[in-house]
Amino acid sequence: MNLVVGVGLRGGTSYRELRDLVNDVVAEAGGGVVRVVVTVEGREAEPGLQRLAAALGAELHTVPAAELSRLPAPTPSEQVELLAGTPSVAEAAVLVAGADLLVPKRRSPNATAAVGRLPAPAYTAGEREVVHRVLAERRDVRRGFIDRPIDDDLLMRVLESAHRAPSVGLSQPWDFLLIRDIATRRKVHDLATAQRDAFAASLPPDRRQAFDGLKIEAILDTPLNIAVTCDPGRGGRHVLGRHADPRTTWFSAAIAIQNLWLAARAEGLGVGWVSFFEPGEVAAVLDLPAHIELVGYLCVGHVEEFAPAPELVRSGWAARRPLAWAVHYDQWGQRGTTSIEDDAAQAGKAQAVGKQSVRVVVGGDAAEHLELADALVVHLGSEKPVADFGVLWRPARTPVEAVELGVEVARDLALQGVGELVVQVVEQSELADGLARGLRAGALACGVAWSG
Numbered sequence: 001m002n003l004v005v006g007v008g009l010r011g012g013t014s015y016r017e018l019r020d021l022v023n024d025v026v027a028e029a030g031g032g033v034v035r036v037v038v039t040v041e042g043r044e045a046e047p048g049l050q051r052l053a054a055a056l057g058a059e060l061h062t063v064p065a066a067e068l069s070r071l072p073a074p075t076p077s078e079q080v081e082l083l084a085g086t087p088s089v090a091e092a093a094v095l096v097a098g099a100d101l102l103v104p105k106r107r108s109p110n111a112t113a114a115v116g117r118l119p120a121p122a123y124t125a126g127e128r129e130v131v132h133r134v135l136a137e138r139r140d141v142r143r144g145f146i147d148r149p150i151d152d153d154l155l156m157r158v159l160e161s162a163h164r165a166p167s168v169g170l171s172q173p174w175d176f177l178l179i180r181d182i183a184t185r186r187k188v189h190d191l192a193t194a195q196r197d198a199f200a201a202s203l204p205p206d207r208r209q210a211f212d213g214l215k216i217e218a219i220l221d222t223p224l225n226i227a228v229t230c231d232p233g234r235g236g237r238h239v240l241g242r243h244a245d246p247r248t249t250w251f252s253a254a255i256a257i258q259n260l261w262l263a264a265r266a267e268g269l270g271v272g273w274v275s276f277f278e279p280g281e282v283a284a285v286l287d288l289p290a291h292i293e294l295v296g297y298l299c300v301g302h303v304e305e306f307a308p309a310p311e312l313v314r315s316g317w318a319a320r321r322p323l324a325w326a327v328h329y330d331q332w333g334q335r336g337t338t339s340i341e342d343d344a345a346q347a348g349k350a351q352a353v354g355k356q357s358v359r360v361v362v363g364g365d366a367a368e369h370l371e372l373a374d375a376l377v378v379h380l381g382s383e384k385p386v387a388d389f390g391v392l393w394r395p396a397r398t399p400v401e402a403v404e405l406g407v408e409v410a411r412d413l414a415l416q417g418v419g420e421l422v423v424q425v426v427e428q429s430e431l432a433d434g435l436a437r438g439l440r441a442g443a444l445a446c447g448v449a450w451s452g
């Protein structure tokens with residue numbers, strides 16, 4: 001346990017007296033390591049106190065009396081206030097250090113001491129900044145790779161970080177297949193190209209034009225590809241935490257990829273994740289054993305630079321979702337504003353990034369509408385429909401929830417390049433009307449043209 005000891009003392013108090021008092025209060029707290037000794041400003045030069053801090057291996061901090069006097073110490077003293085300018089030194093010193101008071105003020109003839117518990121220490125401000133920088137500056141890189149081999153030690157450091165990822169039951173279900181062979185990479189590249197073409201063909205014309213300008217992989221532009229795989233059976237029958245949710249195995253492997261991605265960024269290595277594949281086809285090219293599944297296919301290499309923002313943002317393909325949209329308080333949909341429509345109106349930060357027109361059909365038979373690439377059918381029923389990216393399942397339970405889900409749909413479409421919603425309400429119900437109202441509110445808030 002990390003402790004902070006607050007000390008009040010008269011001038012000239014001996015080291016021995018302080019030591020005995022502090023030993024007593026630390027023992028009363030149940031023991032622990034004293035990280036900080038805090039006292040009132042003006043006492044820092046006291047030899048007994050300095051020796052105490054040195055003997056404990058603790059930092060000695062001082063705080064102005066005025067600051068201590070503002071803290072609600074449980075045992076204030078008028079006498080101390082007259083002498084020190086604050087009604088509490090020891091207890092207030094513990095509180096000012098951000099600790100929870102464990103042992104209130106105890107006295108010796110010339111000193112007082114109190115003990116508090118410090119939470120586990122955070123990194124220093126500078127260290128924290130670096131961690132947050134890596135998180136913010138990690139990029140999916142597809143272009144700008146340079147012809148430079150990857151040093152083995154560097155690669156092992158990155159893989160070591162990936163391998164340190166958390167995993168369900170410590171099953172570590174991942175493996176890293178390092179692929180340098182150009183013939184293999186060509187075959188994988190062919191698979192990605194075929195999927196790219198198929199995706200392009202599924203897009204409405206304006207969206208397709210935008211997609212044509214995007215690069216979606218760097219399989220042949222990088223010296224190294226890494227296939228990160230998952231063994232769903234790793235660890236046998238009784239893997240702790242997996243029994244109720246087998247997906248945790250795949251989550252674990254995905255987290256390993258994120259660790260790899262971040263470590264690579266810190267080391268100056270670019271990583272691009274390619275998922276334009278049928279995973280089974282890649283597994284066949286890589287000749288994976290049948291029980292091993294592909295989770296992620298990564299293109300890795302040194303790069304000219306890391307872009308300041310995601311490529312999909314810079315190209316205008318998509319926009320980032322504001323954090324406020326993703327945070328709910330206690331109940332789904334409760335986002336700290338009075339109503340979802342108010343919330344939509346305050347969504348000023350997210351503006352539609354594109355001009356694509358989408359025809360949103362609320363209710364009705366999906367098959368009738370999905371022939372055309374610009375249609376999106378919203379299914380409100382409680383039965384989950386057959387998976388199809390053209391059908392959005394939004395099983396609203398109340399008209400209010402339907403409004404909210406409509407707002408969300410409009411906002412999410414705005415982030416994905418939609419600039420116009422043409423809403424067609426097929427279903428006659430309060431829920432359908434609510435959803436349409438939400439679509440309108442969300443569209444207007446994001447600058448998306450609306451008609452219906």
Ligand SMILES: Cc1cc2nc3c(=O)[nH]c(=O)nc-3n(C[C@H](O)[C@H](O)[C@H](O)COP(=O)(O)O)c2cc1C
Binds near residue numbers: 140
């Ligand atoms: C599971 C997953 C699959 C992805 N697949 C591809 C892909 O096939 N092609 C591509 O260019 N980017 C792919 N990406 C990268 C995303 O487009 C990228 O992470 C996103 O646009 C945000 O950009 P950033 O990673 O630079 O912050 C994938 C990312 C993830 C997490």
